[in-house]
Amino acid sequence: MGSTEPSESSVMINEDPENEDEQELPELRIVLFGRTTVGKSTLGGIILGDSAAFTLSDPHGERTKTCHVERKTDSDSHSVVVVDTPGLFKMGSSEEDVVKEIKWATENVEPGPHVFLLVERLKIITSEELKALQVFERTFGKRAVAYVTVVFTHKNDPGGNEADIKEGMKDNEHLRELIERCQWRYFIFNIADRSPVQVTQLLEKITQERQDYSDFFYTPQMLQAAExxxxxxxxxxxxxxxxxxxxxxxxxxxxxxxxxxxxxxxxxxxxxxxxxxxxxxxxxxxxxxxxxxxxxxxxxxxxxxxxx
Known part of the structure; x- marks a missing residue:
């Protein structure tokens, strides 16, 4: 199960949900999940401003088998907590073990994550990519899909823009289904660009989306109800x-x-x-x-x- 011994930059959050500031979000809690080799860990590092946060060399492969929690606090005392979960459908890792790790993240990043970022490669959306969302929904319940935002990653792809996504939806039924099931909550992220502009835009989008819902974050109680x-x-x-x-x-x-x-x-x-x-x-x-x-x-x- 995920490590319970935080490193210097890791954190175990323990707040009272009633004290959550819905206007400023002094702390934003993010759980990354998805298939392997889609840039999930790289995205987490860019969000934290530390490209090596989730991608340090690991000879024993332990970081790819358990959750890894990191936190960044800026000068205004605003914090971002990012949880990188093991990749789904990875050779040598069972779906059951990965699901347990994602559950661990939900239960231990208290009082619960504001958003689950489903990370997918831009322009490689097939029925296989939809399985990650299906596993998530089967585990956390249909209600939890309201907390999912899809992040399409790419590396300096000239076609990585809104127009291309909407055009791709016309011909790719799997892409269309993925976006519609997540109620059009998606973001296109160039992981080759390490500037903070994209990160600011992504975090602002997440904050706005959460303020549109009365249930501000996904709680362990919701997970228990889904189970x-x-x-x-x-x-x-x-x-x-x-x-x-x-x-x-x-x-x-x-x-x-x-x-x-x-x-x-x-x-x-x-x-x-x-x-x-x-x-x-x-x-x-x-x-x-x-x-x-x-x-x-x-x-x-x-x-x-x-x-x-």
Missing amino acids: KAANEERSKDDRRRKASENRLAILEKSGLLGIFLGSVVGYFSCGGELTPTSGALLGALLGMILIMGMTFSGICVFEKYHKK
């Missing part, structure tokens, strides 16, 4: 699956019973042009249809009664 809802949904799915399996088993048995009874009745009661054998076959078919129909009707009535 409870997910567990309940899984329980419902298990019950539906077991009920479906039981129905199939009952219908199979009733069909066999119908075949047997129909065969007996058809064999002994056939007349006219029907032979005992053909009568047995016809009786088996009719018996199976009749018994299975009665059984299915009985199952439907039973389930309807027990749902009330």
Whole structure:
């Protein structure tokens, strides 16, 4: 799990949510998440004004497996806390382990992050890139998507502007879906440009977006509610699956019973042009249809009664 021993620039935030200043945001808490090799750690370092904050050499690879928390405070006592999470879908890292780390960030950067920045490469948006958002929503709940802003990174790409994004949405359904699901909250960031102008614009955009919502930041309580809802949904799915399996088993048995009874009745009661054998076959078919129909009707009535 994420390191609980802060370095000199790391921090464990512990504030009272009621004291959060909604106008000035004296502290802005950011969690970065996304796939590997999209410039996530580089972006975090640029935001903090320290390009090496999340990209120092790490021979044991521990920084890529756990959350890393860093903080910057300016001369006006305004702070920015950035959490870099392990990359999703990285070889050697399970999705479950990465999700645990992102949960750790939510629970330990108290009282909760203002924004989750989903970092993606500009112009490389396919169904695979959408999976990061799907994993996030599955973990934190649909409500949490309101706290997600997509950051499209690039390196001096001349096509990295608003016009190109809107044009790309016409032809790329995955890009369009990503932006629409995040309600058009996105930012284009040139990670080859280390000037503070982009950072200022990004932080101002985040601050404005958060002031548009009554719930100013995502809390551990929201995460607990999402986990409870997910567990309940899984329980419902298990019950539906077991009920479906039981129905199939009952219908199979009733069909066999119908075949047997129909065969007996058809064999002994056939007349006219029907032979005992053909009568047995016809009786088996009719018996199976009749018994299975009665059984299915009985199952439907039973389930309807027990749902009330």
